[in-house]
Amino acid sequence: MASVSRAMNGGSGVTAATSERIHAAASRLQYVPHAAARMLITRRSNTIGALLPDLHGEFFSELIRGIDLAARARGFHLLVSSSHDSAEEAAAAMRSMQGRVDGLLILSARVDAAFLRSNLPKSLPVVLINSAVKSTAHTVLNVDNFAGASAMVQHLLQAGHASVAFIAGPQSNFDAQQRDKGYRAAMAKYAPNAPIHIVAGDFTEESGYRAGRELLAQQTRPRAVFAANDMMAVGCLTAFKEAGLHVPQDIALAGFDDIPVARYVTPPLSTVRVRIVELGRIALEQLVAQLEKTEPLPAHADTLGCEIVIRESCGASLIATSSQNILSTSHP
Amino acid sequence: MASVSRAMNGGSGVTAATSERIHAAASRLQYVPHAAARMLITRRSNTIGALLPDLHGEFFSELIRGIDLAARARGFHLLVSSSHDSAEEAAAAMRSMQGRVDGLLILSARVDAAFLRSNLPKSLPVVLINSAVKSTAHTVLNVDNFAGASAMVQHLLQAGHASVAFIAGPQSNFDAQQRDKGYRAAMAKYAPNAPIHIVAGDFTEESGYRAGRELLAQQTRPRAVFAANDMMAVGCLTAFKEAGLHVPQDIALAGFDDIPVARYVTPPLSTVRVRIVELGRIALEQLVAQLEKTEPLPAHADTLGCEIVIRESCGASLIATSSQNILSTSHP
DNA sequence: AACCCGCATGAAAACGATTACGTTGCTGCT
DNA sequence: AGCAGCAACGTAATCGTTTTCATGCGGGTT
Structure with missing residues (x-):
């Protein structure tokens, strides 16, 4: 019946009385409209x-x-x-x-x-x-990713760490590329004389561990390390601990993503948070x-x-959260 | 056309030639059957x-x-x-x-x-x-949950920890109830003379922390603590560390769930793993x-x-994984 | 009182597939 | 040659809802 449809949906063009009767009957019969027929x-x-x-x-x-x-x-x-x-x-x-x-x-x-x-x-x-x-x-x-990475690098530099190295993510990954650019931009802007120092990684914990060892093996050790994601930072932290280094006293460390684990490693990891929900x-x-x-x-x-989350691993105890809001750009 | 339907689906009752023609036409026209009509x-x-x-x-x-x-x-x-x-x-x-x-x-x-x-x-x-x-x-x-909890408690007892306390989950939660029963059953079976020692929790990290403090405040401190889930174990670990205790030397600890964080806390947490996938x-x-x-x-x-995963927090270094397989019971 | 307008209501078409059924044409047997 | 039987294929009904359109009714206007 057509009125049934009208009553159940808009309701326009149906007397309040009939609508009432229809709804009563519908709930009495446990009527549920057939989704497929409606879709069709x-x-x-x-x-x-x-x-x-x-x-x-x-x-x-x-x-x-x-x-x-x-x-x-x-x-x-x-x-x-x-x-x-x-x-x-x-x-x-x-x-x-x-x-x-x-x-x-x-x-x-x-x-x-x-x-x-x-x-x-x-x-x-x-x-x-x-x-x-x-x-x-x-x-x-x-x-x-660009602003987040750049804000974190800026923070590390301004916290007094003269040199910041970067553990990159997979080259084909868009997020990784943007974070890389953010690192370079912040270095160029806030520490134009410090060297760009990048080691490869692929977002896995294992690759972070290898990158950490690689950094320590080089003759000049950076004062701080920024990993393109938290899992690599965690792997890197393991490498530093194995080498007997103290974080952040001997070397500072930061990640990206703010995965739950970041709060539970020792020391808790400074990172960049994305509001995923x-x-x-x-x-x-x-x-x-x-x-x-x-x-x-x-x-x-x-x-x-995204916002940077300062915990202990980066050696700046102040709780500074520089947060950007939604920047929106539209093109034709 | 009916033959189209036959060709696209079963194919029975259609010549190979016509079926071929139909499929060719379908892919040429990018034909996709209408889901709603089919559902209807x-x-x-x-x-x-x-x-x-x-x-x-x-x-x-x-x-x-x-x-x-x-x-x-x-x-x-x-x-x-x-x-x-x-x-x-x-x-x-x-x-x-x-x-x-x-x-x-x-x-x-x-x-x-x-x-x-x-x-x-x-x-x-x-x-x-x-x-x-x-x-x-x-x-x-x-x-x-019952077998998992019971296996873990058994393991703790057989590793030489004379007394095992339990941090319970929310009373209304079915998993929590079963784990509680598993604890009691294992205690009754493997340490009939040891006291049943249960403190309340609600599966949150915070409640685990409170439970840890509560355990330490009591006059007889248990030799091991089994938390009904990992988050509470993590909270409890924080409480123990704050009190200057060493895990597992001073007190052993185990959780349930094997959330990723369990591997990253110090010491890594022994726990019960559920194969969720x-x-x-x-x-x-x-x-x-x-x-x-x-x-x-x-x-x-x-x-x-589920299977118990032995790491460092329970004070037994042997890599023993007692795993049950799927036990199936059917009732009429 | 006649007419018209608006509104509630029901009848019927439409959506796009599946499928029961009927028709056609071919094969093979007598 | 005629007929039975069978396979391939098309026609049409069907699913349950929305929507358009026609109908009829009531009330207001002239």
Whole structure:
């Protein structure tokens, strides 16, 4: 019956009395509208898809948490497909989500503009998270790795550490690249005479350990070390301890991410925190904003600020948290 | 056209030639079958729902990972709704998933048999994870908290620690109850003359810290402490360090869960590990098994074993891992 | 009193797939 | 040659909702 539909949804064009009768009957019969039939005719699923790589731990759970909370607040369901480690897997997942979702949230290092074009209908709204893609066709939401890294290096220098070395992440990783740039920029600005000192790493604890040993083996030991992520900082810390060095007295150390472990190592690790829940929330809200506009929204590129968290490992006891807020830039 | 459907799906009753033509045309036109239309007529969504409480960190991400991997392997999609902290929220989420999913995976302390009966059609297959529900109507999959806790206490006693105290979890929590029982059982069996010594906790780090102080304030200090989870063990460790005690020389310590932090505290924490990915995988597979049988499968109650992980905090350097496998019991 | 307008309501089409069923055409047997 | 049987394929019904459109009713205006 048509009035039933009207009563259950908008309610416009139905007497209060009939609406009342309908709702009573509906709850008496435990009537639940059939989602598929509704989807078929409305061409909306009220579902958004999240396509994620093979992530472990805190980052994954907090991101999903942010997305999920925001989605529920907006009345959307969340279809998750994670643990993709090849581009083909991700493509297959993308295609199989076709038609089940109204929009897609994608976090994947391997996804680029061409990939999206060939695997998705261009009508499907997409928000890219932490992606190097500079597309005018898709909205992109990044973490301000550059500002975070640069703020931490600035802090280390201003805390009196004359030389700061950097343990880099994987070269192909976008976040790692940005952090590298942040390190170089801060060095150039605040310690133009100090040498740029970079050793390789790949974001694993093991690689951080090797990098720590490599740093100690060189003839001039840096006064402070900034690792491109916390896991490497933890590995590096192990190397320093093995060598009998005291952190931060002999050498200062800082990481990036603020994973939970950072608080529990000895000494507690200074690091750069990303508000992951918020990252997820904002990504979802941008996507929903696109859905609700009929005309395609101009592509946006947003950046979520991060804050430095000073603990003991960097040798500055003051609790200084320089936090940036959301800086937003949009291009046509 | 009917042959299209036949060609795309089973393929029975279609010439190889026509099937070929159809597939060619389909890929040329980038044809993707409309999920909603298929759902409507088939009455299957190929989607399973996961209803989870407000979990943080590793446990959540690994569980989802296990579920997701298994779901993709079986061709199912995964609809997630997490971060529920009240029963009403969970109920609302359950109802809104109605008709979108073929089955439901539920992990929630607050869900009991009556709750399920009143919020879900009894035709919807459900697998309960870590639930106290003893229902003949639903399959339940639990972690063997009892055996894990009991094995750890046994280990502590046999390592020569004459007295073992226990920091309990929240009384309402099913896992906490089982771990408590495991402690008592092992004490009764392996140290019948030692006193049962329990202090309260609520699974938070803070409560572990308080429990640690409380233990030290009492006149007889236990030789070892077993905390019902790792976070409390970490808090307790802080209390011991503050009091100038050395772990494990002065007092031994063990936890439960094997969260990542356990490896990084000093000394590294002995604990009981749960294979969470596997928990998720098995839960999903049980659910799928129910879906694929036409007649309702008899309700199962399965238990996933866990293994004790010996590090330094318990004062036994031997690398003994006593692992139970899956013990399965089914009732009519 | 006649007419018109607005509003509540029901009838029917549409969405895009699956599937039961009917039709066609071919093969092979008598 | 005629007929039975079978395989391939198309027609049409179906799923449950939304939405458009027509209908009928009541009230207000002239």
